[in-house]
Amino acid sequence: MTTEPDPPPRPREPKMSARIANRIADDILGGSVEVGQRLPTEKEMVAEFGVARTTVREALRLLESRDLVTIKAGIGGGPVATRPELTSLGSIVKLFLQIDGATISDVIDVRLMLEPTVAREAARHVDDARLEAMQDALDRMREDPGDYARFQLGNADFQRGVYEATGNPALRIVMEALWLLVRDAEPDEHPMATRLAAVEMQQDVLDALRSRDPDRAATTMDAFNKESARYYRRHLAAVIAQPVRWQL
Structure with missing residues (x-):
């Protein structure tokens, strides 16, 4: 039975x-x-x-x-x-990263994998208004690179512009949360030479987006992120090797 x-x-x-x-x-x-x-x-x-x-x-x-x-x-x-900010998502992501013992270096590795794909999609979907807003962000960064707070705001606007240009909200949210995790781990201001070099490499990315060339956009973004990763691992090795730590 x-x-x-x-x-x-x-x-x-x-x-x-x-x-x-x-x-x-x-x-x-x-x-x-x-x-x-x-x-x-x-x-x-x-x-x-x-x-x-x-x-x-x-x-x-x-x-x-x-x-x-x-x-x-x-x-x-x-x-x-009110509306939640992406920093709220970043806080939750930090919590789970800490549970699994992830480091900022691990987050950098994920960005190295994903950013070229993001740039490729951005080149396919970006519009002229977005391109102009991103150029304005780079121009503001060039005007007074010694003003670090203003430089960081311009950098944030440029990065967000790339993510938004993909036209994919899920991709934008994930990528911006990862970018914020790395940025917030920075303990000091970057040297002037590093800032100026970053702007020029970002300009290469923007020029590729303006030409609507997905392959070139992916290549220039890959070069920019690899150079950024080299900087972090050369000058901030001890910081990025630490486990991600969640805090209120």
């Missing part, structure tokens, strides 16, 4: 607080609630959802932990819609 196997357990329904948080998140991420817009008060949410105040507060805590809501204190305060 055979017996029928037990049916798989049904997935457990999420708690009411999670269901409320999901509804609010959908409104924020879907655009019906704009960033900076005040959400209903706790009292109004209690009436709207027909739940206890503690349930609403737990829902808001869940949203706040995901950087989708900021709770402003004081008179006229309350929950305000």
Whole structure:
């Protein structure tokens, strides 16, 4: 005699607080609630959802932990819609990298593998407006390379421009998170000669993108990233050899 196997357990329904948080998140991420817009008060949410105040507060805590809501204190305060930044993703990635004992050197290796592919895709999809914005970023870096904060902002705009030019949001998010992990590990300012050389190699990448030449774009990006990796391993070897460390 055979017996029928037990049916798989049904997935457990999420708690009411999670269901409320999901509804609010959908409104924020879907655009019906704009960033900076005040959400209903706790009292109004209690009436709207027909739940206890503690349930609403737990829902808001869940949203706040995901950087989708900021709770402003004081008179006229309350929950305000926000959007998470990629630094939030980078923090989570750091957590998992630390669990597996990954180093910044490991992250650099991944970028060496992926960046030429990104540049190849960018050359196929980039538009003129993006090209001009990236050229503006490089020009700003050249204007005053001694202003390191401004130089870093220009560098970030250029890198982000390459990723956005691919037209693939998933690829952009992954690559920018990896780039931020490496950038944030830098303990000091780069020497002036290194900054100027980086701008010229990035200009080579941009010229290849402007010509819509995928092979050339991949080659120039590969050269730029290999030179960057050599710099890190020559001058920041002790830093990039350390395991990635997650911190609040």
